[in-house]
Amino acid sequence: MNVRLYIWQRATAALMAPLVLGHIVLIFYATRQGLTAADILSRTRGSIVWAAYYGLFVAAVSIHAGIGVRNILVEWSPLTDRRAGQLAVAFGIVLAALGLRAVAAAVLS
Amino acid sequence: MSEQLAELSVSLWRGGEDGRYRAYRVPRRESQTVLDVVTFVQRHLDPTLSYRFACRVGVCGSCAMTVNGKPRWTCRTHVAKVARRGRLQIGPLENLPVIKDLTTDLEIFFAKWQRAKGAFAPSQTRHDPIALVRPDSPLRIAADAAIECINCGVCYAGCDTVRWNSEYLGPAALTRAWTLVNDERDAGNTVRLQAVAAAGGCHACHSHQSCQELCPQALNPTAAIAGLKRRTAAAYLSGEIMP
Numbered sequence: 001m002n003v004r005l006y007i008w009q010r011a012t013a014a015l016m017a018p019l020v021l022g023h024i025v026l027i028f029y030a031t032r033q034g035l036t037a038a039d040i041l042s043r044t045r046g047s048i049v050w051a052a053y054y055g056l057f058v059a060a061v062s063i064h065a066g067i068g069v070r071n072i073l074v075e076w077s078p079l080t081d082r083r084a085g086q087l088a089v090a091f092g093i094v095l096a097a098l099g100l101r102a103v104a105a106a107v108l109s
Numbered sequence: 110m111s112e113q114l115a116e117l118s119v120s121l122w123r124g125g126e127d128g129r130y131r132a133y134r135v136p137r138r139e140s141q142t143v144l145d146v147v148t149f150v151q152r153h154l155d156p157t158l159s160y161r162f163a164c165r166v167g168v169c170g171s172c173a174m175t176v177n178g179k180p181r182w183t184c185r186t187h188v189a190k191v192a193r194r195g196r197l198q199i200g201p202l203e204n205l206p207v208i209k210d211l212t213t214d215l216e217i218f219f220a221k222w223q224r225a226k227g228a229f230a231p232s233q234t235r236h237d238p239i240a241l242v243r244p245d246s247p248l249r250i251a252a253d254a255a256i257e258c259i260n261c262g263v264c265y266a267g268c269d270t271v272r273w274n275s276e277y278l279g280p281a282a283l284t285r286a287w288t289l290v291n292d293e294r295d296a297g298n299t300v301r302l303q304a305v306a307a308a309g310g311c312h313a314c315h316s317h318q319s320c321q322e323l324c325p326q327a328l329n330p331t332a333a334i335a336g337l338k339r340r341t342a343a344a345y346l347s348g349e350i351m352p
Contacts, residue, residue, distance in 0.1 A: 001308065001312040001313055002306060002307055002308050002310065002312060002352035003306035003310075003312055003341045003342060003344075003345045003350070003352050004345065004352040005312070005352075006312040006338065006342065007342055007345065007346070010342075074274065075270075075273040075274050076273065081308060
């Protein structure tokens with residue numbers, strides 16, 4: 001890992017820390033209040049705030065996990081740095097696609 | 110001494126990379142060091158045993174070996190501290206190529222000091238007045254990080270990151286770089302920060318802290334590497350260096 005990847009990984013970690021806490025609070029709130037899927041969708045559909053919250057979350061996770069997977073591949077597999085980087089980018093794109101698809105399903109009406 | 114065994118069961122690595130451990134019986138002595146044990150084998154049991162030492166008093170850093178699974182400076186390691194039920198297993202340092210028996214090839218270890226720009230880059234000439242550095246200034250205190258380092262290779266041999274990533278510069282070279290980064294007389298910092306911020310540099314460290322646990326000089330390379338991570342991040346963000 002070089003300094004550029006290090007800064008991206010630390011910055012996305014710093015961004016995710018409050019987002020994870022908010023996400024956990026939200027899960028507790030939704031389950032304790034007994035919200036149904038329809039209740040949740042009625043609040044998230046068309047909401048720019050929820051789209052931004054989870055869109056940012058998905059972006060941070062994709063970058064953070066991609067860099068982490070790259071490090072694991074570099075240290076634990078015989079792949080070259082370049083090949084590990086390519087696989088890590090592909091992994092990040094898959095994560096971003098899956099995450100953004102879920103966000104779209106929750107906020108687009 | 111009365112409660113100690115009269116003899117030690119010593120297992121020494123013999124041969125190169127594809128060698129094996131061979132057993133020896135060595136008399137137990139008072140205040141015996143691991144280096145004394147190895148020397149006894151070579152002087153009395155097998156003169157073909159190869160190992161390295163020079164000062165015998167913890168200054169030169171040449172006698173490090175793997176003792177019962179951990180890298181140690183053998184001249185200052187007492188048998189009483191490390192022997193388990195009278196047994197000692199002594200091998201060459203890990204993470205380095207074995208030349209023969211207990212000697213390893215340290216070329217890569219010192220090549221990485223060069224790669225980390227571990228040489229002092231003077232900012233003045235001999236014709237300038239002698240630099241006055243206050244001993245209590247924060248930079249001077251930070252520069253202490255590697256001053257007592259004896260280049261023994263114990264931290265390098267005990268580092269998991271070196272084991273997993275052959276490009277990693279290692280704790281000793283990075284700690285030396287951190288000392289020079291804080292040396293206010295040095296003029297080579299941009300090049301040095303660039304070198305330690307590249308792949309295999311300080312950001313590869315996982316902060317397992319084996320280096321500071323094993324360092325015979327009680328130095329803390331993990332803290333020095335953390336300092337380099339902060340300093341290189343600031344240098345990158347300000348545009349001083351490019352990865």
